[in-house]
Amino acid sequence: MPLVSIVLPVYNGADYLDQSIDSIRKQDLEDLELIIINDCSTDNSAEIARAHAAEDPRIQVHDNPENLRLPKSLNEGFKRAKGSYWSWTSHDNLYRPDALRRLTETLAADKDAVLVASDYSLIDDKGTVKRLRKLSPIETMIAGNAVGACFLYRADIAQKVGGYATDLFLAEDYEYWLRLGLEGKILYLSEDLYMYRHHGDSLTSTRQADIRRMDAIVKARYLPLMPDAPKGAKVSACRQIFKFHPNTLTRLKFALHAVRLRPVIILKQLGFMKPAANPASEPKVFVIGWQKTATSSVAHALAEHGIHCHTNVDEATQMFRGTLSLSDWLHSIDAHTGLKDFPGTYLYRELEARYPDAKFILTTRDEAGWLKSLIKHVSTYGSNDLINALYGTDMTDLADSPELQATALTIYRKHLHNVRMYFENRPDKLLEVDLRAPDAYDRFASFLGDEKKLDAFPRANVIEGNPELHVKTATEST
Incomplete structure (x- = not known):
């Protein structure tokens, strides 16, 4: 039985797929399996994947009967996973050689933790590192995705909470981290272990408006379940729900919630209250x-x-x-x-x-x-x-x-x-x-x-x- 299972969904990712698979094969933690889900690619992604599988018995390739998109493809992959720790990656992104070992060591050392996430580098379409992406504080997760692109979580907890939400395409990962976070601690590893490729065809480049809308839907679902989140993070979540949620009643509900959380600040920003005058002793x-x-x-x-x-x-x-x-x-x-x-x-x-x-x-x-x-x-x-x-x-x-x-x-x-x-x-x-x-x-x-x-x-x-x-x-x- 492998220690780590990695799922890699791919749809027409031939330009970068070979590099992504190669970064997994070169991990210094060798006790792993790679499950590639070909989501009806029309390029030669399947051929690239099968060429690697022929060379490495740790790799298996499965073809979806129809294009299922990301959440369902992830669920198809993890149905086949046998490892104690799970993760997934994209066809255009790369692991650094020690990534899976460091993530596994960190998560294994804390029995109360359900997931670990690390910093990562942003790269361009040519693979040039542009900058380091430091994660936001995990405790502010309700305000935004604080897990990012490089992560590992326990298989037994994942089996307990179920698969990725198929109705939340573009925010399925964010929702899943919030769901896992209700089961235990999320750890932050301050190490650069991954390279996230940002290019013109990536979802984060082409679907920003849709991502914000789906994120607002997720926030509206989980904010009531997180009473101990920092007040500022909750207010930020309310504001994003108010700006981007598609349902008007939901938007108004969370606008009122923001007022309850910070009545003085919100009402003053809306112009309903002004602080009492207190002239300074000297001009400012x-x-x-x-x-x-x-x-x-x-x-x-x-x-x-x-x-x-x-x-x-x-x-x-x-x-x-x-x-x-x-x-x-x-x-x-x-x-x-x-x-x-x-x-x-x-x-x-x-x-x-x-x-x-x-x-x-x-x-x-x-x-x-x-x-x-x-x-x-x-x-x-x-x-x-x-x-x-x-x-x-x-x-x-x-x-x-x-x-x-x-x-x-x-x-x-x-x-x-x-x-x-x-x-x-x-x-x-x-x-x-x-x-x-x-x-x-x-x-x-x-x-x-x-x-x-x-x-x-x-x-x-x-x-x-x-x-x-x-x-x-x-x-x-x-």
């Missing part, structure tokens, strides 16, 4: 430019003018996780003369209500340059919960996804529009400035009512050592 300056518009450079310049900006990333993380309320966050601003970064970016109304004499600086940038800078940031450091919260979706694949780029641009434009409308006809309250403009610093100093302290804005938070990515951005596509 808030930098409310969107991410990657040189807000850090402005903060450095403000410091030269005696205004020290508090960067509230820690508070943002606490607010996202539900451990810091909006009122407590506003109180924390009292001790500072300035502020930059999320969540102040979009809470400028609340900040002005609390500090009526405050001034606001909206940093801007040309769209093409802004988008390339955002892509470079995500490619260098990866996405995270805060970035995903800003854009309402997982931004990991930003460099390769025109749809994600279009989403980012839409949100960026919306922020600029909302700020401009809110401060319309109040030039004394808002300075809109592109730091690349030749008169930018002069206008900045004049807005502060101060003499110039510098010759120009200092550069800050510049990503070094990362060449410009050769990607076609959404602004270049239109």
Whole structure:
């Protein structure tokens, strides 16, 4: 009996199938079986699979009588599995040589764990590694798929919970991880053990809207079953259900649930409540430019003018996780003369209500340059919960996804529009400035009512050592 069973469904995957199978055959854990399910391919995928099976007795190939698609093909494969640990892979993805051994060792060491997942690399159609994909915290699973592409789970638990949901094509894996998570612990292994290929024909490239809709359906099913999930993750799930679920009543139900979870924050964001005014003892300056518009450079310049900006990333993380309320966050601003970064970016109304004499600086940038800078940031450091919260979706694949780029641009434009409308006809309250403009610093100093302290804005938070990515951005596509 093999220790590990791997199922590999394939439909017209001849371009990459040989590499995928070869990565499994070269595992340093040899006690495995590979079950290839040919889902009525019309190319030579079946011939490639059978050529490998003829060379390696650990490989078996089965042909579906009709095209069943992914969930049913997985279930067909696991009907034949004999291993103690199960996993599956795609025809275009690759395991690193020690992947199955490290996953098996980790899962076997914790009897209370049902599944282990690891980090992985994103590669392009030529196999070039683009960046590392770090998993989100497992405890935030209800907000988004925190298991990813590289995983292993116990066969006995899988047999207990049943097969993949055939009515949830495009979200069958996400639903399955949530179902397994109700049975025991999910472990995170901080090692890069897999290579996930992102190319134009992959499902994540071609079916983003459908994936979001199916994810929202899954979230609506499982959120009531996860009362101990972090509050911030539950609120995020409610928002995604409200945006993408196809049923109007379900959307309204979870909108109300979000209000119950965070009544003050949600109602204030909807404009039904305002914090009590509490004028500051000294004027404050808030930098409310969107991410990657040189807000850090402005903060450095403000410091030269005696205004020290508090960067509230820690508070943002606490607010996202539900451990810091909006009122407590506003109180924390009292001790500072300035502020930059999320969540102040979009809470400028609340900040002005609390500090009526405050001034606001909206940093801007040309769209093409802004988008390339955002892509470079995500490619260098990866996405995270805060970035995903800003854009309402997982931004990991930003460099390769025109749809994600279009989403980012839409949100960026919306922020600029909302700020401009809110401060319309109040030039004394808002300075809109592109730091690349030749008169930018002069206008900045004049807005502060101060003499110039510098010759120009200092550069800050510049990503070094990362060449410009050769990607076609959404602004270049239109």
